[in-house]
Amino acid sequence: MAAKIYDAIVVGSGATGGWSAKVLTEAGMEVLMLESGTSFDETKDYREHTLPHDLPLRGRPDPRNELLERRKVQQYCYACTEVNADFFIDDVDNPYTTAPGKPFNWIQANKVGGRSLLWARQSYRMSDYDFKAASRDGYGEDWPLEYKDLAPYYDRMERYIGVSGNKEGLDVLPDGDFLPPMAYSCGEQDLKATLEGKFGVPMTIGRTAVLTESRGDRLACHYCGPCHYGCRTRSYFNSPQTTLRDCAATGKFTLVPEAMVEKVTTNAENLADGVTYFDKPTGERREAKAKIVILCASTLASTRILLNSASGGIANSSDVLGRYVMDHIYATGVGGKYPKRDGAKAENAQRPNGIYVPRFQNLDDPKTHTKKFLRGYGYQGGEGLTSWDHALRKKGFGAAFKDAIPDETQSRMSLGGFGEILPRADNRVTLDENVTDKWGVPVLRMQCSLGSNELAMVDELLQRGAEFLEELGCKDIQIRDNPAPMGSGIHEVGSARMGEDKRTSYLNEFQQSHEIKNLFVMDGASYVSIGCVNPTLTMMSLALRSSEYLVEQAKRGELS
């Protein structure tokens, strides 16, 4: 019996794969989804109510936990702990290499739902400051679409996933269709008053894909805190509890977990006709066939598949594949004590969200212009109140020492910079032919670093941040001036960018290969420039737009 030929294969079950499969299956197409991670089980894959005393070392890394021992890279991510290490990829089986002097942190998921289970849920729209950045400052390339092309998809995306936030009327951070915003703390109200009153810099509450009102069987957030351990009330957006359920309801959907795709295969007409993949439990190489192939494996995993599909990379006469890798400047920022609020009690409610200061540099207003760098940065942060940990820094011991601890809480304010990293052809990934993963597939070699524009931006964001906190009245202001290696922001995008010109881009504006018309890459690989906002909302909105285009094209017979 001949192998079944699906209408489409979607590689990857995360934020974008879920959307692509949802659109296609709801349009009546038979979709096979291949996911390298293990299956998601709603009866045990939420552990968000785990408390420190449920764990032998109270949440500190336990060397007896073999899962953690095999995830030394993944533990860079704050979200990877003893509780959910199995949500992350096994670094031993899945290595990658880096060029000398160019460290890279590649954080990957290992479960159906991918990083949509683990993401920080911050959901911001990009604007034409981003899509048309090259026209504004002459660096790089514009996107092949503009804000008005994507705006209707952002609208639909926000309505479906549920984004809480506040409308601010800023052209750099377009408003959306929001659920009621989460509340500021008192200290954050003070910060907002200082930023806006003294500096003319707007601040808003984080726009986050967490429900503040119930919708059907997705309930409003109950503020337990660690969303990245899963959510029994389905309050934050992730694909297994939303888009993948919709796919399954169509009866047109086949999901195969633990299927790690190796290559896209092609036929004599230079059309994609399927993929090869490894069944991870058995190590067997298998084949799957389809009329259309859509990669949503995550930016660099998709690019690795494309590089591995033909010598020099499939459909890569532009030589763009693997180049223009971007991320956000990450792990730099300022923090300081805010004594005015010392002694205040933290709420039991743990808000899974912070504050956001949108980009305020190099906008239309000449007062925002700077010659120090191109583009810009925003801040994410907020106020944190200690519960007991101030006692770690308190002198003494004994009864009086102990009894005073609950009333001696301390407030701390932080502003972490998220800055745009410019697209550079030499920030790239290639296949490392000398190293293979557990299944014998060549691994990626990362060759990415920050450039002078990024370093100038770091200087500025630290200086301004310190100025803001000082004006607010913060004390003991500390700066974190050592930006993390690329990849650490876990916003890696680019490497198969879109564009109008097939000599300088890999995909068109619908994330379709310029050279193989039934091959699509609907994840972050398609980014042309990264802007400074968190990428997932835009990635999903692009996937929605491209998938609807795909359905129309397929109906007209344009993809075969």
Place this chain on the structure above:
Amino acid sequence: MTKPPKPQPTGLSRRSMLGAGATAAVAFPVLPALAAVKTPAAVIDGWTPKFFTAQQGAVVAALSDVILPKTSTPSATEALVHEYIDEALSVAEADEQLEFLGGLAWLEDHAIDRFGARLEALVPDQQSALLMEISDHHDHAGRLKTGAAFFVDLKQRVLFGYYTSKIGRTEALGKPAAVKRERLVGCTHGSGHHP
């Protein structure tokens, strides 16, 4: 993975001279608690440490209660802090284990120096006086340096163990025993009008 072998601190001086039950093998500068010295290493009922000897476990438990004694809220040992410290050290790297045991041995020696008695045999006020000597109230140099580093190490472990325990969470911090549905309130005062 296999557990690393339990390291033994080196350079012990007087402690190595104290055989089990030995009480008076060294010259005592002060002898206020001689009667108590006859007590063999106290053990905690029903607890078999993984990492410590029973005697070390008893010392750590006693010191934990000097740092966080019972007040209107439970003591460190009521929150089983000693068991947490033992558990954490049982899987720690060898140098971390050695550092802790070395500090403990130093303090045990120091107890002999100061009171002529084994640490676990001292009354709480004497244990407190010992900790006061090496506490972070002072900057330490010279001969007290090892003790001072041990104090900080022990105190951090006691605080962490206490406040991450179930009793610490519920009785000291007043939080619910299990996670429950919460409502986020946030600032209700308007900017600049916080209490």
